[in-house]
Amino acid sequence: MKRCILSAxxxxxxxxxxxxxxxxYLPPVKEPAPALPADADPDPSPEGSAALTxxxxxxxxxxxxxxxxxxxxxxxxPGVLAGEMPASxxxxxxxxxxxxxxxxxxYRMAHSDARHPQADLCSDPACCQVWLSEEALRQxxxxxxxxxxxxxxxxxEDTDGAYLTWEGEPILACFHAASPGQTESCEALWGTAxxxxxxxxxxxxxxxxxxxxxxxELTPEALRQGVAAVCPQADFSAGPExxxxxxxxxxxxxxxSIRIGGAALPGTKVREIFALxxxxxxxxxxxxxxxxxxxxxGHGVGMSQYGANVMARSGADWKAILAHYYPGTALVNAPA
Ligand SMILES: [Zn+2]
Numbered sequence: 161m162k163r164c165i166l167s168a169x170x171x172x173x174x175x176x177x178x179x180x181x182x183x184x185y186l187p188p189v190k191e192p193a194p195a196l197p198a199d200a201d202p203d204p205s206p207e208g209s210a211a212l213t214x215x216x217x218x219x220x221x222x223x224x225x226x227x228x229x230x231x232x233x234x235x236x237x238p239g240v241l242a243g244e245m246p247a248s249x250x251x252x253x254x255x256x257x258x259x260x261x262x263x264x265x266x267y268r269m270a271h272s273d274a275r276h277p278q279a280d281l282c283s284d285p286a287c288c289q290v291w292l293s294e295e296a297l298r299q300x301x302x303x304x305x306x307x308x309x310x311x312x313x314x315x316x317e318d319t320d321g322a323y324l325t326w327e328g329e330p331i332l333a334c335f336h337a338a339s340p341g342q343t344e345s346c347e348a349l350w351g352t353a354x355x356x357x358x359x360x361x362x363x364x365x366x367x368x369x370x371x372x373x374x375x376x377e378l379t380p381e382a383l384r385q386g387v388a389a390v391c392p393q394a395d396f397s398a399g400p401e402x403x404x405x406x407x408x409x410x411x412x413x414x415x416x417s418i419r420i421g422g423a424a425l426p427g428t429k430v431r432e433i434f435a436l437x438x439x440x441x442x443x444x445x446x447x448x449x450x451x452x453x454x455x456x457x458g459h460g461v462g463m464s465q466y467g468a469n470v471m472a473r474s475g476a477d478w479k480a481i482l483a484h485y486y487p488g489t490a491l492v493n494a495p496a
Contacts, residue, residue: 335465372456383400414460436452462485
């Protein structure tokens, strides 16, 4: 019982402290963990009704365009998948994404988000996971609407009702676009250890991911202004060739911290300031400008979408992909 209470409190802390499953970087919200709500079940049963609910019978509320919509999971998931993964990805990767997106939605259904207490989820990828309406998809796809919508609906249907659990509860199924050989751990990124959000190998590389390695060039003044805005104590009195100091990487290869103007900045902060695609970067002075060279895309926690596609093309099925990126979790309610 004690373990379950702690687990529930931890999950609620994550709901408050951790951002979207979506691929873009979001800074953690530094709020204290809230108390358990009075009506929370301190000992939820993994055999509860949600465990056996098919997508057509599970309903959720979604804030989209200022309106709160009530949708079944079957209606909701294809609009997420269409926004999260290209139709050209392998079917097993699309299925893995469907189960991850369903799990993320169920997590949010169990732990309301203070940013929109009126709805379980929102359609803003900077907060929850992206969701595109049928109207938006018809506009996007035109005459190909029927073909593409059927493909995404099939990925949801093929995994109908399946979701990932840890100790019987839906997990916080974070995902991101692409990682540089290793995914990021939740602890390294957000400071909270989560047993199933740890750094794992991931197979994607330059041949698999468009824009896997990107560069960003800055004038010395642009670098100075960007850093000084968040770190006024940084010292830029010497020449630019002396501004960049020690760069420390974490186990996944991302920048844990880098000294700029003598001040140590977290890699995620540098990523945020300069809108880098990931926190796996080098920074060099070329003699007339600074150049960031960045590998991967997204925060790096949980399933890598491009990695899932590479695994699928190598023969892995959706269950194996999920087991790889969310180690130690159990897949519940999976169709045979
Ligand atoms: Zn949201």
